[in-house]
Amino acid sequence: MTTFDKVVELLVDAKDCEKDSIKLESTWADLSLDSLDTVELVMNLEDEFGIQLEMNESLKTVGDVVRAIDEGLEQK
Amino acid sequence: MIKTPICELLGIKYPILQGGMAWIADARLAAAVSNGGGLGLISAMNADGEHLRSEINKVRALTDKPFGVNIMLMSPYVDEVAQIIIEEKVPVVTTGAGNPAKYMEAWRAAGIKVIPVVPSTAIAKLVARKGASAVIAEGGESGGHVGEITTMALVPQVCDAVDIPVIAAGGIADGRGIAAVFMLGASGVQLGTRFLVAEECGVHRTYKDKILKAxxxxxxxxxxxxxxxxxxxxxxxxxxxxxxxxxxxxxxxxxxxxxxxxxxxxxxxxxxxxxxxxCGQIAALVNKEQPASQIISEIFEEAEKVLCGGTKCVI
Incomplete structure (x- = not known):
């Protein structure tokens, strides 16, 4: 399972997003997620992957988060 | 007598913070609350660093008790005021309207206690991990900028989510409210609306009259x-x-x-x-103007009575 697949799984499970609507280029607004949703998502991803993600403006899309997770996993 | 970990943490007599209301929470009100045994807060609002420095100096001239500054993270001057907090060695900082994570390391290193306002459990966990001393769980009953979740629902969930003390805000104006949130697991309260009509609050007369009438x-x-x-x-x-x-x-x-x-x-x-x-939904319970110190002693006396009578439903 790729990082993207896991992120999609979490978005579908925790945020009731439509699986087919989630793309690497999807922004939080595209997925109807507000700032509280994104903080929750990032916290869940940290628990899931055992890494620390800096929650800041650079994480704008699903792809940004996938890249940040992969970088975090490499450094582990 | 009511005593909780918040008293010890902040060096105050009563576990109460005054809300950092923009354009309202100035040095005079903050000093009156601190002198009354709570923690008075100055609002840094959207003003520049020098405005804040001058308010800090005024508070220090009026009280030798601990006080705090509320930083509105959407302020255009947020970097500047974040630095002044450190230079002026302000004992406590509360934050609102955003995620304070990027400033927390520097504040903590300077020995400042950081207490963010949190609208959800995830943000509570995030700031706890970054070293927050406590969190303020503020429900949507409160005045000003609000979240969706009510105090009744938010406070116990935040208490379950973090190991640091939780201060409840939103919908509290008297001793019953304090007793209720203590039952939900909070160990402190933050009140805004009730302090709007404190004698030391400099808000416009019309504003006060509207609160009293609400x-x-x-x-x-x-x-x-x-x-x-x-x-x-x-x-x-x-x-x-x-x-x-x-x-x-x-x-x-x-x-x-x-x-x-x-x-x-x-x-x-x-x-x-x-x-x-x-103002908060609780404005209707705010019916008299008093000195801040009297508000504080009165509501805690009432809270104590309510808490002592709390077992009356248990047979």
Whole structure:
């Protein structure tokens, strides 16, 4: 399972997003997620992957988060 | 006598913080609350660093008790005021309207206790991990910028989510409210609306009169469409704003422009046509003007009585 697949799984499970609507280029607004949703998502991803993600403006899309997770996993 | 870990953490007699209300929470009110045994807060609001430094100096001239500063993270001067907090060795910082993570390391290194306002469990966990000393779980009953979750629902969930003390805010104006949130797991409270009518509060006379007169159904939330809802009294201005909010021919920019400066107009000028009179749903319980110290001692005396009688339903 790729990082993207896991992120999609979490978005579908925790945020009731439509699986087919989630793309690497999807922004939080595209997925109807507000700032509280994104903080929750990032916290869940940290628990899931055992890494620390800096929650800041650079994480704008699903792809940004996938890249940040992969970088975090490499450094582990 | 009521004593909780918040008293020890902040070096105060009563576990109560005064809300950091923009345009309202100034040095005089903060000092009066601190002298009354609570933790007074100055609002850094949207003003620059020198304004804050001058307020800090004024508080220090009026009290030798601990006090704090509330930082509005959306302020254009946030970097500047964050630095002044360190230079001035302010004992406590509370934060609102955003995620304070990027400043927390520097504040903690300077020995400052950081207490963010949190609207959800995830943000509570995030700031706890970054070293927050406590969190303020603020429910949507409160005045000003609000979240969706109510105090009743939010406080126990935040208490379960973090190991640091939780301060409850939103919908508390008397001893019953304090007793209730203590039962939910909070170990401190933050009150805004009740302090609006403190004798030392310099808000406009009209603002105070409106709070004293307010009834249960007199508040509403404006600005939902803009993504930052604000609880205010249903004044002519608020009603006009709501009408515009539901009018799709009006752009968000026009709506923002219409709301600009409205809190200042209410707090400083008492202007009903242009002013946003922010206050909590509990305003109806606020019926008398008193010195801040009297408000504090009275509500804790009441809380103690309520808590002592709490077993009456248990047979």
């Amino acid at each position: 009834k249960d159904i007199d508040t509403t939330t404006t600005g939902k469409r803009l993504g930052h809802p604000v609880r205010v009294l249903k004044t002519p201005f608020a009603k006009e704003f709501l009408k515009m909010e539901y009018d799709s021919s009006i752009s968000n920019e026009e709506l923002e422009a219409f709301g600009g400066g409205s809190l200042r107009a209410a707090a400083l000028l008492g202007d009903e046509k242009k002013g946003s009179f922010m």
